[in-house]
Amino acid sequence: MIELRHISKQFKLYSKPSDRLRELFLRRPCHHLYSALSDVSLHVSSGETLGIIGKNGAGKSTLLKIITGVLLPDAGDLVTSGKVTGLLELGTGFDMAVTGRQNIVINGLLLGMDREEIAWKTETIIGFSELGDFIDEPLRTYSSGMVMRLAFAIAIHAEPRCFVVDEALSVGDAHFQQKCMRKIREFRESGGSIIFVSHDLNAIKVLCDKVLVLDNGQVVAQGSAEDAVNYYNQIIANLEEDKNVYQPDVQDYGTRQVELLRASVEGRSSLVDVLSSGETAVIRLDIKAREALEDVTVGIMIRDRFGQDIFGTNSQQLDTSLSFRVDEEKTVFFTVDMAIAPGKYTLTAALHSRENHMDDCYHWYDNIARFEIAGIHGPGFSGVCRLRTHIEI
Incomplete structure (x- = not known):
């Protein structure tokens, strides 16, 4: 102690x-x-x-x-x-x-x-x-x-x-x-x-x-x-906010020059946000710009129930560039093979300039959506994720 x-x-x-x-x-x-x-x-x-x-x-x-x-x-x-x-x-x-x-x-x-x-x-x-x-x-x-x-x-x-x-x-x-x-x-x-x-x-x-x-x-x-x-x-992210009081319930922050309106994680099931491991899912992000912006990066991060980062990517890593006119709305779709273990997960999404959110953080939204992997589609596996595997005898 x-x-x-x-x-x-x-x-x-x-x-x-x-x-x-x-x-x-x-x-x-x-x-x-x-x-x-x-x-x-x-x-x-x-x-x-x-x-x-x-x-x-x-x-x-x-x-x-x-x-x-x-x-x-x-x-x-x-x-x-x-x-x-x-x-x-x-x-x-x-x-x-x-x-x-x-x-x-x-x-x-x-x-x-x-x-x-x-x-x-x-x-x-x-x-x-x-x-x-x-x-x-x-x-x-x-x-x-x-x-x-x-x-x-x-x-x-x-x-x-x-x-x-x-x-x-x-x-x-x-x-x-x-x-x-x-x-x-x-x-x-x-x-x-x-x-x-x-x-x-x-x-x-x-x-x-x-x-x-x-x-x-x-x-x-x-x-x-x-x-x-x-x-x-x-x-x-160099935000102008009171750093002397901790507010864990605050989930989003940023300049909001462009912001995330809604997010969802959908698979083949009629149940939204409930997927099978190995299933292809679509992550949908609805975005609106408050002013004209060039070279906006949109990113996602999937975390498990312990808050551990499981997978993240963004439009810059995928060689895609976004630009917005004033008050323009766009919808971005990330198609992801959810080859991860059954359990409960959260989605964090971010909008920022250039390569990382420390440059200009427009909107960072923790836990913007939640979803569950309820079963395994395809061969079973152990661990956090299923890697593509081939066996020969």
């Missing part, structure tokens, strides 16, 4: 290095204060995973350093139950001049293990890291991915009660990332608490029970992964 109550942290910023000496000798302030965190509170229970997202400079790294004891807060209280281990900036706690094997000892001691524990865990750590003979080479010869492998292997085998993970995992290859994710799930299932910071919103939605959004050092949203990620999307 870990709990933060009204944590605040400020840093002194100097216009030039000599101002530090001037302040020391003249005994008057030559700096200005920067507020990195302001009145931040959170609680993570045993077996729970908290995600933290926010723009660069929002205060995420400062918050993690306080949680792991690297920094002390200026105000507020930090309560922890058990050992807290962090995987923060890549290479923290390592000596690049000595071997990987020697760094297991150095980093293990820093993480609170004793020498006897390190000795009987060393081979397990080496095996998990998959570094092979490189373990006896100096760390300066390692790639960033190899350093990350070693750092994660040591940190997770330190047997913390709370595991704090920053963006370090993003430098690993896909195979090792999946291996780390499996280990993180095992850790959570054993009752460990996890604080996970990432710009990978899909990983956030898959791993986290709840998510906190930081902006300018303040908590502006805290709730379910899907609601918090949707709110974060509003922030990065």
